[in-house]
Amino acid sequence: MRKVLEGVRLIEVAEWFFVPGAGTVLADWGVDVIKIEHPVRGDPLRGLIHSGMVPGAKGVNFFIENGSRNKRSVGLDLNSERGREVLYRLVETADVFLTNFLPAARKRLKIDVEDLRQVNPRLIYARGTGQGPLGPEAERGGFDAGSFWCRGAVAHMLTEPGKPPIMQRAAFGDTIGATFIAGGIAAALYHREKTGKPSVVDVSLLGTAVWLMAPDILAARALGHELPHGDRSRAPNPLMNTYLCQDGKWLMLMMLTPVRHWEEFCKAVERPDLLETYPLPRWVDESVRQELVRELDRHFATRPRAAWIERLLQFDTLHAPVQTPLEVLEDPQVKANGYLVDYIHPQYGPFQVASSPVQFDLEPTDVRRVAPEMGQDTEQVLLEHGYTWEEIAQLKEQQVIP
Template sequence: MYDVMSGVRVIEVAEHTFVPAAGMVLADWGADVVKVERIQGGDASRHLQLPGTDGLLNPFFEAANRGKRSIALDLTQEAGREQLYRLIASADVFLTNLRSDARKKMGIEPDDLLKRNPTLIYARGTGYGLHGAMADDGGFDYPSSWCRSGAGYMQALVDEMPPKQPASIGDLTGGVTLAGAVAAALFRRERTGKGAIVDNALYMVGTYLMSQPLLATGIGMPTIPNHAQMDAMLALANNYRTRDGRWIALCLLVDKWWPDFVRHLERPDLLDDPRFADAAGRYANRRALIEALNEIFATRDYADWCQRLATLEGVWAPVQSPAEVLRDEQALVNGFVSQVDVENGDPYLAGVSPAQFDEQTIGTLRAGPAFAQHTDEVLRESGLGDSQLAALHEAGAIK
């Protein structure tokens, strides 16, 4: 991990992926992140297990919780809340995505915590924001950030169901942007000594990710929905199937790249074809060009095309599987994928949070904590002795 947040203490009362991902990013940057989990079962994402992964690490939990310490407090009990308040008194950041009724019941609203620590950065994630009819509604990534924002609509083919996300795009984007907002608030605190309340919402993440089509619609431009491969607006910004059924993605948006691309295809006749002589012609005759490129890409296997296009002047990409990404030399040499060490288990590889400091890769990371693994350790750091811990365990206020 990095050291840019070294010395920063983060207390997290959050579940699932959105706000816990912010805690994970801060941990990647060097913060000490203490995850406070409910007494009964902990974070709900611990129990969202993919079929066939019983007994293995849980991606739903790991993806947002590596590098943290876990304690379990009963925040419905006064004794449990008092332990949280002890931690808040010396904390720098508090993270939560609990709904307003739960925050009020547990005494973790901004006023509750800022009066105990006026310099605290209180960071909150919601589904739909703080105002309006949906302010108290719960949210999840796909419906809240993907579907409501227009992303699902724009990806659906006519008369087809909108596609599901391939991963938690709204949650993870929301987490890293919330971490960035926390960093900005900490910077202001360094200058002014002033704490802050920082908010993010899944719906807001979605509207940000959809900035271009929302802007286009707002100024009266027609929206361009998703399309079948043969109906692409630009033949050179399209995907093409190889002989062995894999896909190559082209994004040749610069006109001067056309001759070099044709040379790599070994089809000089395309340069002489008057239909494709310039960008206007390639647009007007895009369907004919797509048909020609479909035939060309179908003559060679995926590996062959990857090798041939490696020297292409323009931008392209192989459509890789997750397994291929984990062995991709470009991802590995840059540290975009890194090893995560597992206590009493085998390490695994994972994508890292998207920032690097001092031209260094993040290095080896630490897996997510076991449930309540650090309760006694963290509370001893706050000043409790063995007899006090024993009494709190007996009362069921901690686990």
């Protein structure tokens, strides 16, 4: 991938994935990301696999490999005065400081905006939070399953009425929010280049959800009630719905403008009679739409999904298979665009990580460095910042670094 931000240095004091994920995206774009970890326990994300949180993972920590590639790791005890001195030395030459530590921890460790701006007045300071930097819960933390998925109405609108809320997949909101943080930092770098003024960048999991759920939230405000959700039999547009095929696989129709696609679709599925039975003016009646969904259910159940896709591709229709993760691995579009990156890991052998979503000049993400072991790059980074071997030995003796 083209290193569009090469020459930028970022200090990451963050754990889990929401905020470190932003460091991952920026590292893919060429930023020198130095990840600060506790010298003994490291980032708690490192323990998810080995603690059994992901059954059957066999010790391969794909969370860390995906989230810490192209970064360097420095083990550093920020609770000690010497540890803070080391951090301040690193901050002196940094462009960005990235953190998800809570306000109380930032104050205690003396790594808040005011502390670090005294060291480096040009420093861009980026924070990821659960509920935002202001308000009665600004001091509280949050994970994406709560602050994003549940509090932001995502779970509610994806759950069938009367059923327990469905649970999100791992790091779902984190990954989206991380990309927003990366974009915010890139914009702040441009702003500083144009004006000389550094910014404080804030992204929250709750704010991310509000942005993503804006159509539903704003509709609720305008209508005074929420839009129908969760019941595919009541789809407002039968051409924006999922249908079960003969082989037990689902197909998604994605034709947002029936006036454009209805006639073409009827040709594609070889049902010209539907044009007469269900002309578009009748679709204003919900009972007619439900009847059409039932008819399409019966029709799609007569052939396997691959046969339907082959047929639909011959016409001006929009559709997509409802794929499993294993099917995504073999998707020809995923392979053609490099959305999964192949490389040889020195420990695990042939390996894959997911590409960050932005490409420059059609160049996919490349893994220049595999995810480091905790504190792997401590000595090298300290030497780059003027420390001598004697000083490094003293820091080790004082247990400031591993």
